[in-house]
Amino acid sequence: MTGALGIYNYWIYVLLMMIGLYGVIAKPNLIKQAIALGLFQTGIFLYYISMAVVDGGTAPVWTTILDGAQKYEGPYDNPLPHVLILTAIVVSVSVLAVALALIINIKRAYGTIEYDEIEAMDQADKRADYQRGQVTDAADDVEHRQEGHHHA
Amino acid sequence: MLDAFEIVPNLPVLVVTVPLIGGVLTIVMGRGKGPWAWATLITGLVFYFTVLLMQQVLAAKTGTISYELGNWPRQWGIEYRVDALNAFILLTVAGVGFVTTLYAQKSVEKEIPQDRHNFFYAVWILAICGLLGITVTGDAFNVYVLLEISSLTVYALIAMGKDMNRQALTASLRYLILGSVGASFILLGIGYLMMVTGTLNMEDMHDRLAALPDAVHNRTVLVAFAFLLVGLGMKMALFPLHMWLPKAYTYAPSAVSALLSATATKVGIYMAFRFLFTIFGVGFSFVAMPANVVLSVAACTGILVTGVTAVRQTNLKRMLAYSSVGQLGYIVAGFSLANVNGVAGSVVHIFNHAVMKGGMFMAAGAIMYRLGRCDLRAVRGLGKRMPLTMAAFVAGGLGLVGFPLTAGFISKWYLVQGALEAPHMWPVAAVVLVGSLLAVAYTWRVVEAAYFQEPEGDSALVTEAPLSMVLPMWILIGASVYFGVSATFTGDISMRAAKSLLGGAP
Numbered sequence: 001m002t003g004a005l006g007i008y009n010y011w012i013y014v015l016l017m018m019i020g021l022y023g024v025i026a027k028p029n030l031i032k033q034a035i036a037l038g039l040f041q042t043g044i045f046l047y048y049i050s051m052a053v054v055d056g057g058t059a060p061v062w063t064t065i066l067d068g069a070q071k072y073e074g075p076y077d078n079p080l081p082h083v084l085i086l087t088a089i090v091v092s093v094s095v096l097a098v099a100l101a102l103i104i105n106i107k108r109a110y111g112t113i114e115y116d117e118i119e120a121m122d123q124a125d126k127r128a129d130y131q132r133g134q135v136t137d138a139a140d141d142v143e144h145r146q147e148g149h150h151h152a
Numbered sequence: 153m154l155d156a157f158e159i160v161p162n163l164p165v166l167v168v169t170v171p172l173i174g175g176v177l178t179i180v181m182g183r184g185k186g187p188w189a190w191a192t193l194i195t196g197l198v199f200y201f202t203v204l205l206m207q208q209v210l211a212a213k214t215g216t217i218s219y220e221l222g223n224w225p226r227q228w229g230i231e232y233r234v235d236a237l238n239a240f241i242l243l244t245v246a247g248v249g250f251v252t253t254l255y256a257q258k259s260v261e262k263e264i265p266q267d268r269h270n271f272f273y274a275v276w277i278l279a280i281c282g283l284l285g286i287t288v289t290g291d292a293f294n295v296y297v298l299l300e301i302s303s304l305t306v307y308a309l310i311a312m313g314k315d316m317n318r319q320a321l322t323a324s325l326r327y328l329i330l331g332s333v334g335a336s337f338i339l340l341g342i343g344y345l346m347m348v349t350g351t352l353n354m355e356d357m358h359d360r361l362a363a364l365p366d367a368v369h370n371r372t373v374l375v376a377f378a379f380l381l382v383g384l385g386m387k388m389a390l391f392p393l394h395m396w397l398p399k400a401y402t403y404a405p406s407a408v409s410a411l412l413s414a415t416a417t418k419v420g421i422y423m424a425f426r427f428l429f430t431i432f433g434v435g436f437s438f439v440a441m442p443a444n445v446v447l448s449v450a451a452c453t454g455i456l457v458t459g460v461t462a463v464r465q466t467n468l469k470r471m472l473a474y475s476s477v478g479q480l481g482y483i484v485a486g487f488s489l490a491n492v493n494g495v496a497g498s499v500v501h502i503f504n505h506a507v508m509k510g511g512m513f514m515a516a517g518a519i520m521y522r523l524g525r526c527d528l529r530a531v532r533g534l535g536k537r538m539p540l541t542m543a544a545f546v547a548g549g550l551g552l553v554g555f556p557l558t559a560g561f562i563s564k565w566y567l568v569q570g571a572l573e574a575p576h577m578w579p580v581a582a583v584v585l586v587g588s589l590l591a592v593a594y595t596w597r598v599v600e601a602a603y604f605q606e607p608e609g610d611s612a613l614v615t616e617a618p619l620s621m622v623l624p625m626w627i628l629i630g631a632s633v634y635f636g637v638s639a640t641f642t643g644d645i646s647m648r649a650a651k652s653l654l655g656g657a658p
Binding site for chain 1 (some may be wrong): 169182279296297298304308309311314318319321322325328329332333336340346347377
């Protein structure tokens with residue numbers, strides 16, 4: 001296959017990444033954000049693996065054919081991106097593990113995993129602190145307006 | 153004795169492996185002072201290694217040490233490569249890491265439950281390991297792996313502040329998500345570069361990119377460049393990609409804020425040096441591509457916006473966090489000038505800002521230690537109650553302003569010179585000066601509260617922080633004053649680093 005369709009795995013990689021990125025930005029549920037992050041990173045794995053393909057290539061393993069005399073001499077796919085992505089998968093699993101650990105702790109501390117509810121509770125905390133005279137900041141409103149914009 | 157263990161020839165790799173193994177072993181060091189003592193030992197050892205490494209680099213004829221892991225030639229294996237620039241960054245990271253470990257003992261005792269101290273120091277050492285690894289390696293994919301080691305541990309360190317304030321958890325999660333997206337962009341950028349060059353070694357990448365007939369119009373190279381620029385911007389908290397930083401630094405345990413402000417974003421900037429200057433080269437990044445315009449506009453806007461925001465803060469840690477984003481802006485504005493003085497100012501400011509801001513976060517942490525909070529109201533009258541801590545804060549603040557005889561003055565001297573030399577870049581010099589005035593404003597608010605107002609509530613009864621906190625604080629602040637008066641060492645190293653980054657260009 002040639003042309004734009006011939007590189008369809010690259011289209012899938014872009015699509016996966018965009019879905020992931022959208023989820024990370026737009027979903028208020030923290031678990032959904034973690035899933036979206038996983039999707040985003042999976043897109044990148046697909047990209048690396050697609051990059052390794054060589055026309056007519058096969059797995060880079062030396063195979064002896066039947067009588068043992070002949071060896072397949074290639075072409076082989078590039079094994080390096082596969083190795084790299086093994087590492088990246090481990091990294092992405094660790095990221096997901098840390099994210100889930102944090103979400104469990106957030107659930108324990110706040111009783112919810114919806115970002116907007118958590119935000120409202122933090123605001124209420126801040127007002128309580130203000131009334132106790134601990135914090136005097138009008139300025140934090142600026143930050144929260146920016147944050148609101150960012151998560152919109 | 154050193155040679156018996158073959159330490160000297162293996163220094164570049166020991167800088168990473170010693171804290172990597174040491175960090176994991178921390179978990180079995182018991183629940184008392186053991187983990188802290190172990191962390192001090194490991195970070196002290198690593199600091200000693202980086203000093204030796206610096207001497208080696210200064211003595212080397214070519215000014216570069218190349219170390220091939222497992223003796224694999226660099227085309228196949230991983231090469232660690234140390235020159236004046238990363239020897240200097242290694243020294244900064246390991247030095248500040250060691251001093252903050254000394255400081256951490258009391259602060260951590262107060263802020264983190266006893267039964268988690270071994271885990272805390274384990275991730276603490278691993279975070280330093282990751283940061284040192286990014287700095288020492290000459291392999292682009294290795295950068296990504298070590299970047300994730302440092303990022304994951306940093307997320308955990310920030311979340312450890314949850315016993316003080318539950319917002320540490322959300323701050324950490326948000327940093328995790330933005331940080332992972334940033335790191336993924338870096339991974340993609342590296343992937344596209346590998347597609348074009350077929351190598352992961354930074355030097356080889358540079359040579360092959362330079363050999364490309366028309367790199368400037370090569371789509372793959374352009375995509376790599378764009379992904380890397382955004383990913384690095386996220387990691388070094390370049391305005392407007394800094395959203396994760398203020399909350400993370402505010403709610404992290406005090407010792408962690410001090411460590412991060414001094415090292416984490418600095419290593420992000422070091423990565424930008426490597427990718428923009430060493431791999432793509434000045435000609436591509438700053439002449440053919442408009443990276444200098446994009447970066448300097450973002451940095452200058454950042455200096456002004458975060459400066460104004462910092463003035464309006466009442467929580468000391470948040471004020472320092474916003475100020476950090478602004479100070480990172482100076483560093484980015486400096487290297488985007490792409491001339492010797494600008495880049496040298498940028499390199500020297502990495503060190504100067506690390507010691508100043510590290511010391512100031514330690515002062516804020518000392519106030520936290522005594523009062524459990526560090527807003528402007530708590531600071532009232534502390535000039536008399538905690539004289540050493542407040543004096544350290546003010547000395548650091550003068551450094552941020554760029555007052556003569558402080559380290560900040562040296563950086564700004566180089567930066568302004570660089571801005572005036574570069575064509576049409578004079579607005580950068582103006583922004584540096586306005587930024588300094590904003591630093592005067594937010595430092596002054598603290599001075600006013602501490603020295604000209606009467607203490608109230610707990611603040612009236614409080615005493616000076618323990619010596620084990622004040623001493624490390626003053627080591628960093630003292631360094632910022634010492635290198636402000638006598639800048640020969642830092643200045644020379646930065647000049648050398650700048651010249652090698654610019655590759656002999658004027």
